[in-house]
Amino acid sequence: xxxxxxxxxxxxxxxxxxxxxxxxxxxxxxxxxxxxxxxxxxxxxxxxxxxxxxxxxxxxxxxxxxxxxxxxxxxxxxxxxxxxxxxxxxxxxxxxxxxxxxxxxxxxxxxxxxxxxxxxxxxxxxxxxxxxxxxxxxxxxxxxxxxxxxxxxxxxxxxxxxxxxx
Numbered sequence: 066x067x068x069x070x071x072x073x074x075x076x077x078x079x080x081x082x083x084x085x086x087x088x089x090x091x092x093x094x095x096x097x098x099x100x101x102x103x104x105x106x107x108x109x110x111x112x113x114x115x116x117x118x119x120x121x122x123x124x125x126x127x128x129x130x131x132x133x134x135x136x137x138x139x140x141x142x143x144x145x146x147x148x149x150x151x152x153x154x155x156x157x158x159x160x161x162x163x164x165x166x167x168x169x170x171x172x173x174x175x176x177x178x179x180x181x182x183x184x185x186x187x188x189x190x191x192x193x194x195x196x197x198x199x200x201x202x203x204x205x206x207x208x209x210x211x212x213x214x215x216x217x218x219x220x221x222x223x224x225x226x227x228x229x230x231x
Contacts, residue, residue, distance in 0.1 A: 145178040169229040172210060173203040183224045190215055204230050 070077060170179050172194065180191035190213075197213045204210060207228040211221050 145176065169227055171229050171231050172207065173198065173230055183227055185220050185223050206230055 069080065073080070075083070170183065172180070175194075177188065177191040177195060180186050180194055181188060186194075193215060194210065194213050198204065201212075207225060207230055208221070209230075210216055210224075210228065211218065
């Protein structure tokens, strides 16, 4: 051993580690060549390919859902735009409908664009109404709209006939 240490210039610990690695490598070769272990026992390629397929499927579904939500968002934006141009349109989701037959607007569900259709209500006032609704909850009656800063009796009388609360 001392002769090997002198010839190689390695320490005893370094030679021990190298010997262990060589022994382990040789044992692995013997096991592989002798057939003690069947190759299929350690082959995970089938489960890996199944996992990869499921992962790809999940990403496709996520991508499809993202596209569907983007389509829905664009449809909503288009509906709001046409609403602001005073064109008639239909909302497919009846329970979220803010415009009611007869030109009435549900102030508990209305968006900024819907509220701006009311006489004397601009962007700032519509945003105040929505902000008040978010802070204090739904309006229980149309008259509660007068609690919003900037809506007095005169303005309320102008828009009263266009309001509904559900």
